[in-house]
Amino acid sequence: MLAADLYGTTDHRPALVLLHGLTYDRRQWGPTLRELAQVDPGRRVLVVDLPAHGESPAPDSYDSGTLTALLHETIEDAGLVDPVVVGHSMGAVLATRYATTYPTRGVVNIDQPLLVGPFAEFLRSVEPALRGPDHLQVWNSLLAGMHIDLLPESAQELVRTRTTPRQDLILGYWQELLGSDAPADLNAGMRRDLKTLRDASVGYHFISGSDPAPEYRSWLEAIRPDVVVTVWPDSGHFPHLAHPDRLAALLAAPRSGE
Template structure:
């Protein structure tokens, strides 16, 4: 079954597959993109129940006054509930992985698959703060261009790149990056630590996929909080393994039912 462009609460999504006893999958794209990027994963899921959501302010979903992760997580939960899903696996790409982690710390979830998104902002936060005046001005697109140039889209085929529909509006960049721009690194670390601690206490699965090996210090931090967390490196796919290596992601998902 495939139903496209369904309104679920405040969000718009595509519903695919059927209930087959396995936990349903909720697919969350990255900043400025939309649900179209999940087509290869949906195909690789082979009929497993899945919902690909347009995040607030993206695609066909309306904007919000606030894009704080906890608030967006609650909006996502309303959509998940409207779709009739219980305790899904959250698959989040880039900032979608931050939202997936926040969701799982606040609402029932079987597991989180994090696609290429370190939970500690680190150097990225330093970079954003250094260019904040530009980001808030008329030349804000130069910041996005610099970042997107490093996403490795040249490693994708033309048909794969065609699924990357990006709309880098200033309100989205400032809204979704507000947490990083205005919260101290220490507080951000505490927030992510609290979320992962909650996941451990709940027995929620976690797996981090990256395009290159994660820094050892980051892996130590992650596993100090979630000893069972898995990590997988998928080279040759840039920032978008869901496009270049969908079968590898689905194989990871199979470990959660």
């Protein structure tokens, strides 16, 4: 069972499940939860520490099947049915994969492109450093490109201090990317996942902190013509922390009669 906090009451509104990104924990959703309490009071929300993060134990395996099964166990224990799963970064990958296997109302992907081949190639190029004593140099170089400076000071502090970039954690969650000999196979797998969700009528919303690359947007819209793409410019990799009020408004359930 994963560590999680459950808020709100069960009613006609679809429950939300919030998944943080790699090396962070459920505390990163604090700003969003405060805004949701204002615009959608009483909404049922489950905020989860992913396996090996925060207060959740490490899994026996980091393969996606094991991770999503642990997540489903936690969602079931909370009594949630057909939730909207919201994920940031690596959490968005898990949200997408979760929805291909378990009943889900919709997926909200926060700043996680799913055309992962280029990133996998980069990781393989720095794999010796990732597996050696300098793994933090790789992580910090990635963090430097996430434009944390665009966030409010309180959010910058949250990103810099509520993180545990352990080597075993990073290698565990990136094992699929590091272990693939063909980046095209990874892209094909994501294509299958998105098509599965389309066929199952699971809504998909992609939120980006900058304009998506044209080739990525074309790839995504070719698979999911119904995808909703929202861009909050100059938000970096953490648009949910740059604009928690906008995210809360986006997630708020329609009122009766609207």
